[in-house]
Amino acid sequence: MTRPRPDLRDASTVVDASDGRDGASFRDPSGFVFWRDGRPYRQVQHAFAAEWDAFSASDLKRRLVDRRLLIPDEPADIGLAAAPGAHAVVRPERIDFVSYPFEWTFGELREAALVTLDLQLEAMADGWSLKDASAYNIQFQGARPILVDSLSFERLEDGAPWFAYRQFCEHFLAPLALVARVDVRLSDLLRVHLDGVPLDLAGRLLPRRSWLSFGLLSHLHLHARAQVRHAANLDDGRSARQARLPRARLEGLIRNLRSTIAGLDWDPAGTEWADYAEHTSYGERATAHKDRVVDGLLREAPGSRVWDLGANTGRFSRIAAEAGRTVVALDIDPAAAERHFRSIRAEGRTDILPLVVDIANPSPPLGWAGTERRGLLERADADAILALALVHHLAIGQGVPLPMILDLFADLGPSAIVEFVPKDDPMVRRLLSTRRDVYPDYSLEGFRAAASTRFEILREAAIEDSPRVLFLLRRR
Amino acid sequence: MQEAQNVTPFLAYIDPGSGSLIIQAAIAAAIAVPVFLRSQIARAFRALRRSNGTQPSGGDDATAT
Numbered sequence: 001m002t003r004p005r006p007d008l009r010d011a012s013t014v015v016d017a018s019d020g021r022d023g024a025s026f027r028d029p030s031g032f033v034f035w036r037d038g039r040p041y042r043q044v045q046h047a048f049a050a051e052w053d054a055f056s057a058s059d060l061k062r063r064l065v066d067r068r069l070l071i072p073d074e075p076a077d078i079g080l081a082a083a084p085g086a087h088a089v090v091r092p093e094r095i096d097f098v099s100y101p102f103e104w105t106f107g108e109l110r111e112a113a114l115v116t117l118d119l120q121l122e123a124m125a126d127g128w129s130l131k132d133a134s135a136y137n138i139q140f141q142g143a144r145p146i147l148v149d150s151l152s153f154e155r156l157e158d159g160a161p162w163f164a165y166r167q168f169c170e171h172f173l174a175p176l177a178l179v180a181r182v183d184v185r186l187s188d189l190l191r192v193h194l195d196g197v198p199l200d201l202a203g204r205l206l207p208r209r210s211w212l213s214f215g216l217l218s219h220l221h222l223h224a225r226a227q228v229r230h231a232a233n234l235d236d237g238r239s240a241r242q243a244r245l246p247r248a249r250l251e252g253l254i255r256n257l258r259s260t261i262a263g264l265d266w267d268p269a270g271t272e273w274a275d276y277a278e279h280t281s282y283g284e285r286a287t288a289h290k291d292r293v294v295d296g297l298l299r300e301a302p303g304s305r306v307w308d309l310g311a312n313t314g315r316f317s318r319i320a321a322e323a324g325r326t327v328v329a330l331d332i333d334p335a336a337a338e339r340h341f342r343s344i345r346a347e348g349r350t351d352i353l354p355l356v357v358d359i360a361n362p363s364p365p366l367g368w369a370g371t372e373r374r375g376l377l378e379r380a381d382a383d384a385i386l387a388l389a390l391v392h393h394l395a396i397g398q399g400v401p402l403p404m405i406l407d408l409f410a411d412l413g414p415s416a417i418v419e420f421v422p423k424d425d426p427m428v429r430r431l432l433s434t435r436r437d438v439y440p441d442y443s444l445e446g447f448r449a450a451a452s453t454r455f456e457i458l459r460e461a462a463i464e465d466s467p468r469v470l471f472l473l474r475r476r
Numbered sequence: 477m478q479e480a481q482n483v484t485p486f487l488a489y490i491d492p493g494s495g496s497l498i499i500q501a502a503i504a505a506a507i508a509v510p511v512f513l514r515s516q517i518a519r520a521f522r523a524l525r526r527s528n529g530t531q532p533s534g535g536d537d538a539t540a541t
Contacts, residue, residue: 028489132490166496218503226495240494249504256507 019082023371024136030151033092034082041076042090048151049087055153060126064147069119071095071139071148095148096305096353097328097381100373101135101171102190103355103363105338106179106266107345108145109187112138113172115145117258120162124251129156133168135196136373142350143341159244162254166227169219170196173261177220178202180264181210184334187356194367199224215260268335268342286465291319293461294388294417297472298323300459301415303383309359309412310390314340314352320386321351328382330357359390359408360398382413388470392421395442396431402441402450409473410454416473420447425467444469 022033022040030048034041044052055061064070073090080089101109112135120130130152137149162168174197178186182205189197203224210216230240245253298306298320306320311329313336320327329352331337340354357363362376387409394400409416421428422444423437441450451457455473462469 030489134490161492161497161500163492163497164490165500166493167490169496214506218499218506222503223496223499226499227493228495230493230495230498240492240497243497243501245501245504249508250500252507252511253500253504256503 021082023369024367024373026368028132028149028151032083036080040092040094041080041082042073042092042150043081043083043086044088044090044151045085046087047085051154052088052151054155055128055150058126058128060123060128060153061150064119064122068141068144068146069115069122070150071146073150090150092148092150095139095146096141096326098374098379099140099328099353099355100363101138101175102187103357103376104140105334105341105354105356106176106184106187106268107338107341108140108143108354109135109172110176110261110264111143111345112140112145113168113176113261114258115147116168116172117254117261119147120164120254121251121258123153124156124247124254127156128153129160129162130164133164133171135171135190140353142352143345143348144350156247158247161243161245162250165253166223167196168257169199169223172196173219173257174199174202176261176264177210177216178205180266181206181216184266187334191363191366194373199227213260213263215256215263219257219260266338268338283465286463286468289464290388290419290466290468290470291315293463293470294386295319295323297417297459297461297470298325298384298386300472301384301417303415305381305383306386307380307382307384307412308386308388310387310393311340311354312336314343314354316386316388317352317354321349325351325384327352329354330359332356332358332360360394360400377411380412384415384417385409385413386417388417388419389421389427391418391447392425392428392431392442396428396435396439402446403453406450406454410475414475416455416471416475418451418471418473420444420469420471422467422469447471 020034020036022035025032025034029045030052031042031044034043061070065072071092073092076089076091078086078089101112104112115138116130116133116135120133123129131154132149132152134149137147137152138145139148140146170193175187175190178189178197186205189201199220203221206216206220211221294316304325306317306325306327308314308317308320308327308329311317311327311331312333314329317327317329317340329337329340331340331354334356337354337356340352344352344354357376363373365371365375365378366373391402391405394405395402409418423429423432423442448457451471451473455475457471458474459472460469461471
């Protein structure tokens with residue numbers, strides 16, 4: 001069972017082919033992103049020269065960049081162009097960690113939706129419009145959403161409808177409505193429907209009551225009907241292209257869409273882990289000691305990026321951030337991650353990014369050629385991983401043998417801070433109360449043996465007042 | 477022909493969807509109706525107050541909705 005050990009850090013920066021073109025940047029003929037020496041560049045094509053030059057010089061762009069709603073960029077040498085037809089090359093600021101809408105919490109998806117509409121309203125006021133409204137054009141810096149596609153702006157033609165209306169409703173409105181009105185697990189639909197949840201599908205899943213909301217009735221239900229009615233009819237296509245509405249009306253439409261989105265809410269409670277942090281089994285003294293030990297081990301682990309696996313509501317992500325690290329905080333539970341996001345947002349932090357990810361079933365490579373949306377493991381760039389109160393869930397809850405768990409940790413980062421919770425801990429006893437104990441290797445000795453195959457054990461610290469042990473590991 | 481090209485710039489590379497374009501005008505009109513009604517009601521109220529000899533309360537009721 002030897003596995004190749006690719007250097008994942010390189011794979012996370014440079015994507016795909018010989019010209020360094022980003023695997024997700026090929027649909028818009030206006031330009032594309034490519035990578036050189038681990039840095040992103042954007043090439044703008046001649047076809048888009050007039051719009052680009054006007055937008056680049058506009059007050060709108062300056063304002064949006066100043067307010068951190070649009071990614072800043074600086075001019076770069078056009079000789080760097082990765083393909084023929086270049087009008088300009090710029091170097092955008094790099095995003096720390098690229099995340100995808102199907103990994104976001106409800107609140108993150110809603111913030112991304114609201115910022116997209118705010119950008120559209122602000123653009124319209126200056127005679128511009130977003131020509132696309134893909135959720136993938138938004139990225140997060142901590143709790144702050146930002147538009148990363150500076151090629152999205154085109155001049156608004158008077159009387160034209162919003163061309164990205166459909167895309168916006170499918171990428172944002174439909175999944176948000178499904179979570180708010182039906183079930184949070186329906187956000188998984190975004191992982192299958194990369195170009196957004198089809199409106200007719202959302203319409204069938206939503207309760208009848210949703211027809212009583214003007215916003216959902218119009219932007220979703222009637223919108224879905226209109227799509228079906230006018231689908232694949234060439235004449236309709238022609239008349240659609242002549243559809244007109246005054247600019248003030250269009251603005252009213254966008255504002256109404258915005259208040260519809262803002263009115264969708266989800267209470268992050270009632271899922272398996274939502275109250276976990278409050279219901280942990282050990283006392284105050286153990287908790288305080290664990291905080292101190294984790295802090296100490298973090299300061300010993302080198303590097304700046306931490307992945308907190310099973311982050312729950314973020315107690316230890318925060319300790320890592322306070323120790324000067326940037327943190328990607330992964331948790332399987334959408335409610336815990338949502339609470340985490342809300343607390344980070346309330347503080348305006350930009351150093352922690354909570355995401356909903358099942359580490360036992362990480363996001364796979366998706367989209368065209370499997371390179372358009374990269375798998376979670378391809379994006380692994382951690383200097384250290386935190387895996388606290390996690391191993392027993394993977395080993396006993398999911399039935400993954402300890403060596404395989406440590407193998408994954410080693411693939412994710414060169415250092416790891418891992419907590420081992422032995423069988424006499426109340427949490428593990430609870431896990432074992434409903435199953436046969438078929439885990440003879442699940443012991444402190446077994447853990448040390450498993451860890452030693454991929455790691456060197458640098459430190460071992462017992463948590464006071466508890467049978468738990470923390471390890472600091474360094475990859476061999 | 478020129479007109480048609482202006483309406484749909486070729487750089488609009490995503491499919492806007494016929495139904496999605498057509499429905500926007502209808503929804504926008506529906507949204508505009510209550511706004512229009514509110515402004516008319518406000519205007520009627522102001523007229524009423526004036527005819528009763530009271531001063532209008534100041535501010536712009538029509539746009540304050």
